[in-house]
Amino acid sequence: MKLLGFRFLGVLLWTLVGxxxxxxxxxxxxxIWFWDAGQTDMALQTIRAAVEQGEDGNPExxxxxxxxxxxxxxxxxxxxxxSQHREEALKALMRAQALQPSGETAEQVRQALKYLAxxxxxxxxxxxxxxxxxxxxxxSVWFNAYVNILVELNPADDLRDQKAEWERQMGQAFNNWLSxxxxxxxxxxxxxxxxxxxxxxxxVHQPGHYSTLYNLAIALYNHGVRQLKRIGPETSMFELxxxxxxxxxxxxxxxxxxxxxxxxxxxxxxTLKGLMTIHYALSQxxxxxxxxxxxxxxxxxxxxx
Amino acid sequence: xxxxxxxxxxxxxxxxxxxESSKVDDTDTIAIMKANFLFHFAAGNDWPDxxxxxxxxxxxxxxxxxxxxxxxxYAMKPIRQQVLEIVALSQExxxxxxxxxxxxxxxxxxxxxxxxxxSRALVDAPTLLVSHESGGLERGALINFVTQANRLRxxxxxxKAKARKLLIGNKIxxxxxxx
Numbered sequence: 329m330k331l332l333g334f335r336f337l338g339v340l341l342w343t344l345v346g347x348x349x350x351x352x353x354x355x356x357x358x359x360i361w362f363w364d365a366g367q368t369d370m371a372l373q374t375i376r377a378a379v380e381q382g383e384d385g386n387p388e389x390x391x392x393x394x395x396x397x398x399x400x401x402x403x404x405x406x407x408x409x410x411s412q413h414r415e416e417a418l419k420a421l422m423r424a425q426a427l428q429p430s431g432e433t434a435e436q437v438r439q440a441l442k443y444l445a446x447x448x449x450x451x452x453x454x455x456x457x458x459x460x461x462x463x464x465x466x467x468s469v470w471f472n473a474y475v476n477i478l479v480e481l482n483p484a485d486d487l488r489d490q491k492a493e494w495e496r497q498m499g500q501a502f503n504n505w506l507s508x509x510x511x512x513x514x515x516x517x518x519x520x521x522x523x524x525x526x527x528x529x530x531x532v533h534q535p536g537h538y539s540t541l542y543n544l545a546i547a548l549y550n551h552g553v554r555q556l557k558r559i560g561p562e563t564s565m566f567e568l569x570x571x572x573x574x575x576x577x578x579x580x581x582x583x584x585x586x587x588x589x590x591x592x593x594x595x596x597x598x599t600l601k602g603l604m605t606i607h608y609a610l611s612q613x614x615x616x617x618x619x620x621x622x623x624x625x626x627x628x629x630x631x632x633x
Numbered sequence: 634x635x636x637x638x639x640x641x642x643x644x645x646x647x648x649x650x651x652x653e654s655s656k657v658d659d660t661d662t663i664a665i666m667k668a669n670f671l672f673h674f675a676a677g678n679d680w681p682d683x684x685x686x687x688x689x690x691x692x693x694x695x696x697x698x699x700x701x702x703x704x705x706x707y708a709m710k711p712i713r714q715q716v717l718e719i720v721a722l723s724q725e726x727x728x729x730x731x732x733x734x735x736x737x738x739x740x741x742x743x744x745x746x747x748x749x750x751x752s753r754a755l756v757d758a759p760t761l762l763v764s765h766e767s768g769g770l771e772r773g774a775l776i777n778f779v780t781q782a783n784r785l786r787x788x789x790x791x792x793k794a795k796a797r798k799l800l801i802g803n804k805i806x807x808x809x810x811x812x
Contacts, residue, residue, distance in 0.1 A: 453649065456649070493649060497649050500655070503655055504655075507655060507658075539654065542654060542655075543654060543655050546654075546655035546656070546657055547655065549657060549658070550655070550657070550658045552662075553658040553660050553662060554658075556660070556662050556665045556666070557660060557665065559665055559666070559668075559669050560669075560706045560707075561672060561706060561707055561710045563669055565673050565677070565804055565805075565808055568666065568669050568670070568673075569784075569808070572666065572784050572785065573784070575662070576782075576783050576784055579783070580783065598654060598656070598657070601657055601659075602657045605657050605658075605659055606657075608662070608663065609662040609663070610783040611663065611780035611783055611784070611785055612780075612783070
């Protein structure tokens with residue numbers, strides 16, 4: 329009698345599980361039916377209801393939700409880099425991926441995530457092309473989303489080079505903002521700090537990278553020169569000394585970075601010119617002259633690579 | 634479509650927009666500072682009354698960029714009641730002695746004039762002779778630019794300046810360093 333009771337309970341439990349799955353599957357099918365019929369809102373409501381009604385452990389449900397959100401994002405005109413639908417798609421698809429889907433669903437989730445990664449990367453890169461400091465935070469969010477997807481899809485991949493390049497590009501974008509005179513004087517220090525911070529993070533990923541070292545040195549040196557250029561008849565002797573102190577500190581910071589870049593590519597004209605110029609600004613005529621002569625020799629030899 | 638996406642991801646580096654390197658700003662930083670110092674030497678010291686008429690002249694020998702900086706930023710500024718004029722001088726201009734017409738401040742870049750000869754010729758003239766070379770004061774300059782801890786500073790011979798009827802201002806004196 330007891331055994332029969334247990335069997336009955338077991339059958340009942342199995343039936344309930346089966347029914348739940350059938351109900352869940354039914355909701356997915358219904359959501360897809362709504363979607364195919366062009367009833368986007370109903371499709372979304374149905375699949376979200378499926379998630380809320382106990383299907384949050386089912387990767388297929390998350391995939392379908394992510395797919396819907398992704399497709400809605402794709403339809404947006406113009407494409408909105410801050411689209412809520414892309415964020416929702418990312419969350420749903422990452423959840424699906426974390427639940428370790430199998431078979432066809434696994435491949436579909438991977439492809440959908442790759443698509444989102446591509447869009448995040450493109451938005452970050454487009455942000456660099458039309459850079460302004462106010463967009464920097466959003467751009468970093470997009471790039472990090474791109475990186476997070478790649479890590480999720482291929483945890484063993486080494487992304488240090490891509491991260492270093494991103495940080496270098498951001499440093500360069502802030503640096504260009506300064507060198508093009510687009511920053512307000514009161515914002516310059518903050519913009520310089522951003523440029524330096526990005527270059528330094530790039531060097532963490534790729535220590536001893538020529539271009540990063542060179543551009544960081546230039547950012548520091550040129551910022552000092554910008555301060556000096558503001559000197560004029562209204563500048564008091566006291567202010568002149570203060571400005572000089574600030575500039576010399578920047579030049580002294582730039583010098584070893586330029587020397588490291590020079591050591592990596594001893595015949596580069598830009599680093600030879602950089603060293604010649606920085607030493608000159610530090611009132612060091614002998615080393616400045618030494619690099620001027622090297623620069624001339626490299627030019628005469630037709631080098632500079 | 635997916636092939637495109639994969640290509641984009643795998644060759645991401647090709648899409649980075651900021652490819653060009655920065656360029657070093659080759660503005661002559663020392664000329665900027667020297668110009669400001671020379672302006673303060675002109676405005677912060679006092680000349681005898683007979684030198685306070687007409688134009689106030691700063692002569693510069695052997696440094697075109699310094700002349701440009703002075704002309705660009707300071708030439709329109711009066712020195713007390715006098716109009717400031719910047720005079721570019723060559724080594725040839727100084728070969729036979731001090732330039733004509735009279736310069737209130739005369740800056741001679743190293744190798745572009747004989748400081749000793751100029752100093753002797755200017756012994757009775759209220760010209761503030763300025764140099765930038767080792768031992769400039771011993772050779773006859775009244776003010777000599779020097780480098781201290783990578784910074785441009787100046788030393789001066791205030792006694793010799795007084796003998797030439799030049800009254801060195803307190804602010805200028807206070808910033809002078811030992812030679």
